[in-house]
Amino acid sequence: MTDDILALAREQVLERGEALRRDQVLEVLQLPDERLEELLSLAHDVRMRWCGPEVEVEGIISLKTGGCPEDCHFCSQSGLFSSPVRSAWLDIPSLVEAAKQTAKTGATEFCIVAAVRGPDERLLAQVAAGIEAIRNEVDIQIACSLGMLTQEQVDQLAAMGVHRYNHNLETARSHFTKVVTTHTWEERWETLRMVAEAGMEVCCGGILGMGETLEQRAEFAADLAELNPHEVPLNFLNPRPGTPFGDLEVLPPADALRAVAAFRLALPRTMLRFAGGREITLGDLGAKQGILGGINAIIVGNYLTTLGRPAETDLELLDDLQMPIKALNASL
Numbered sequence: 001m002t003d004d005i006l007a008l009a010r011e012q013v014l015e016r017g018e019a020l021r022r023d024q025v026l027e028v029l030q031l032p033d034e035r036l037e038e039l040l041s042l043a044h045d046v047r048m049r050w051c052g053p054e055v056e057v058e059g060i061i062s063l064k065t066g067g068c069p070e071d072c073h074f075c076s077q078s079g080l081f082s083s084p085v086r087s088a089w090l091d092i093p094s095l096v097e098a099a100k101q102t103a104k105t106g107a108t109e110f111c112i113v114a115a116v117r118g119p120d121e122r123l124l125a126q127v128a129a130g131i132e133a134i135r136n137e138v139d140i141q142i143a144c145s146l147g148m149l150t151q152e153q154v155d156q157l158a159a160m161g162v163h164r165y166n167h168n169l170e171t172a173r174s175h176f177t178k179v180v181t182t183h184t185w186e187e188r189w190e191t192l193r194m195v196a197e198a199g200m201e202v203c204c205g206g207i208l209g210m211g212e213t214l215e216q217r218a219e220f221a222a223d224l225a226e227l228n229p230h231e232v233p234l235n236f237l238n239p240r241p242g243t244p245f246g247d248l249e250v251l252p253p254a255d256a257l258r259a260v261a262a263f264r265l266a267l268p269r270t271m272l273r274f275a276g277g278r279e280i281t282l283g284d285l286g287a288k289q290g291i292l293g294g295i296n297a298i299i300v301g302n303y304l305t306t307l308g309r310p311a312e313t314d315l316e317l318l319d320d321l322q323m324p325i326k327a328l329n330a331s332l
């Protein structure tokens with residue numbers, strides 16, 4: 001028996017496929033920079049062993065942007081801050097066009113996002129019409145991210161054939177009230193529970209670098225492991241001017257990469273996706289380091305309110321690394 005956390009993780013996670021527990025994740029997050037490469041390499045081995053070499057590519061489109069009544073302190077789409085994002089709706093032809101462009105990149109998932117507390121009737125009708133129009137023209141799975149849901153709304157989305165629902169817990173339960181005050185972590189958890197029960201895939205992640213401690217980062221990884229989502233999008237805070245978190249420091253690159261690897265060890269079989277904030281935290285090399293450190297899903301196109309890297313750059317990278325893009329229905 002060893003007390004070195006990486007030797008232990010190798011045996012527990014890589015060999016046996018058992019996730020690291022919360023206290024173990026914390027130990028990983030506390031590793032010194034000198035051991036970062038060793039950690040990333042182990043996280044990569046775990047991902048290859050328990051998920052395989054495929055990378056899922058997804059597109060994301062904002063159906064309704066800005067003007068949200070909630071106060072998530074990181075979000076430039078809240079109508080409560082002086083952020084520059086103004087409220088706007090996308091029409092159905094533009095939605096279909098975006099789905100077509102997304103499918104062309106090889107993406108298998110197209111996520112329709114709205115900046116709302118939860119959907120109202122008008123939004124759900126728009127989503128239903130959008131899904132039908134996309135179905136008629138594009139071969140792609142459809143995901144939605146429309147905020148908190150009632151049971152009735154969950155059932156409606158399931159009936160529309162929504163394949164996956166994204167709803168982020170954002171941060172550890174113990175840190176949530178420092179990030180959002182207009183709704184609770186438990187309300188978010190309840191939506192996720194109903195989504196999973198209705199048979200949709202659950203996509204749930206959050207944002208790192210919002211002032212949480214390493215203990216809370218480990219707590220968050222353990223929260224997600226308990227939820228057991230199909231996919232976890234990991235964002236790094238990109239401090240947006242005008243939001244309450246506008247003046248926070250960007251997460252240092254080593255901390256961001258350590259977190260990616262630690263989340264992989266806490267979620268050995270989950271799809272782990274680089275979402276927003278990657279460029280500002282990790283720079284140009286970040287994509288490669290992440291994809292060789294536990295990440296196995298990426299977004300093409302823009303990140304809703306800030307521009308990400310162009311799709312081609314990421315797709316070329318996957319090609320260079322000889323990682324195949326997951327094909328549609330490959331898991332059926």
Ligand code: SF4
Pocket residue numbers: 068069070071072075076077078114115116117147
């Ligand atoms: S609910 Fe979503 S869109 Fe609204 S402020 Fe929070 S993160 Fe932004």
